Amino acid sequence: MKKGKKSCKINKQNLMLILGVDTSCDDTSIATLKIKNQKSKIKDIEVLSSVVSSQEKLHAKYGGVWPAMAQREHEKNLVFVLEKALKEAKSIGQKENGNGKKITEKKQKTLSKILEREPLLKENLLKFLNKYQKPKIEAIAVTIGPGLEPCLWQGLNFAKALAFMWEIPIIPVNHLEGHLVSCFLQKTGKNFQFSIFNFQKKIWPAMGLIVSGGHTQLVLIKKIGDYKIIGQTLDDAAGECFDKTARILGLGYPGGPKIATLAAKATSLPTPNYQIPNNLPRPMMSSKNFDFSFSGLKTAVLYTWQKIPQKQKTSKMKTALAHEIQQAIIDVLLHKAIRAASTFKAKSFLLCGGVSANKELRKQFSEKLKAEKPSLGLLTAENGFFTDNGAMIALSGLCNLKKKQKFPFKNIRANGNLNI
Structure with a gap:
């Protein structure tokens, strides 16, 4: 500026x-x-x-x-x-x-x-x-x-x-x-x-994941004000994918909370996927860079939903598919984020943006970091500030x-x- x-x-x-x-x-x-x-x-x-x-x-x-x-x-x-x-x-x-x-x-x-x-x-x-x-x-x-x-x-x-x-x-x-x-x-x-001004240099550099309706970016943070984007979505943002797939299932807007609410009920279903024809893809998860792509996941959900006979498009099927959509997005975000933090030797991780309000996303991030990167501190906003x-x-x-x-x-x- x-x-x-x-x-x-x-x-x-x-x-x-x-x-x-x-x-x-x-x-x-x-x-x-x-x-x-x-x-x-x-x-x-x-x-x-x-x-x-x-x-x-x-x-x-x-x-x-x-x-x-x-x-x-x-x-x-x-x-x-x-x-x-x-x-x-x-x-x-x-x-x-x-x-x-x-x-x-x-x-x-x-x-x-x-x-x-x-x-x-x-x-x-x-x-x-x-x-x-x-x-x-x-x-x-x-x-x-x-x-x-x-x-x-x-x-x-x-x-x-x-x-x-x-x-x-x-x-x-x-x-x-x-x-x-x-x-x-x-x-x-x-x-x-x-306590931002009380933190010492031990939290820098940090890796930040901004995940919202308009953005999905991995940002290397050397200090507040010193940023470098190392990866971002090439098409749809994660939040946009939630919205569009929720619309396909007829769940309404905003899609993120609708998908999350249904996905939370999936554990009570007879089987993890409840007869979903195929597991959904995890786009670009194996790519060597840190970029994302969620348009393919959206298309896969559309084709999957179209193939399901009308009689089988029940609330249970929607619940199972919502769970699979959420998990596919979380899997990609987790994999890329942890690899980025390791590559750039981050000392802490910042998870933020509207999609970080997703409880399952925060839970799995916390568990994964504790298991694979116990020295990496996880910082997220408090409820009401996601x-x-x-x-x-x-x-x-x-x-x-x-x-x-x-x-x-x-x-x-x-x-x-x-x-x-």
Whole structure:
């Protein structure tokens, strides 16, 4: 990212609040982080709030995310999610009896220019700004990519508008880095705390597996901010494969949770495969590289399902096939990931992304590492932080502040194809 004039540094005060905003797909996510400092060094980080407005039910009838609808929903929801996040963080106060600075005509004109393509967002934001005092937020971290570009722009323009009105810096964040650092979310007591800055060099280099609806990547991590992709899907991502195969079986959207729920019931079936004509393939598992391919698995599921007589397409058959689909994906991910960790002599492993919410995937990863790589520590996010969320974006933004990067306000743009 290019350097500019505006920047935000870790202050010398005891406390600092950062807002994290993510609209990369169909979830509107905003979180508030509290950073405790001691002599300009980070002592502790706490998630004061993490609010997610899901559009899952809206897109379910279409079998996947409809970008235009997702964009409109973000425009409708952003201000309300912000209000809820700040209230949960106890970081917001109403203006009383007209107290507080009024929005000048000049500022309103600039705000209109920033949100010229989002009239409803502008209307909602002006109501919010007129109602509430400026919170003690000192920086805003926002996802700029990768993701659905129309959705990304909603979050970015919203963050730019807030940064302008509150006169605070904006920090552009790579969504994939957000997923990687989500592995450092630790659940302690009532709140979520991070220990990312307390880890010593012994965890580096680490191997990261980002596995989601849009990405399946193996990333060598020398340290936070220093990444190298060593393998990735050549076609469908693992999460996309879950969605498409679930659609073939008529299970609905999102496919990952539907397949996982059915697969968990498979142990009660008379035989492991319950008369599935053939075991499904494990694409590219024997290839010498670290790339993935899941389109062939999707096609194999389609052909297998078509060959099964209609009378045999029972709930038990769907359960057995769901189990085989899940296991095929897990087998490939496990094999490639452990071989990559061994090849690059990783000291720890980071498993992240929406698909890492799959309990069986995490269970088998943990068991396999203990059996074959007992010295390799496994880090995953806590429940609630597997899928897209604002907390991981805020944390990634904080990591960029630690590197003392500078970000030009006007030149920050959304990029749906951004890579890590």
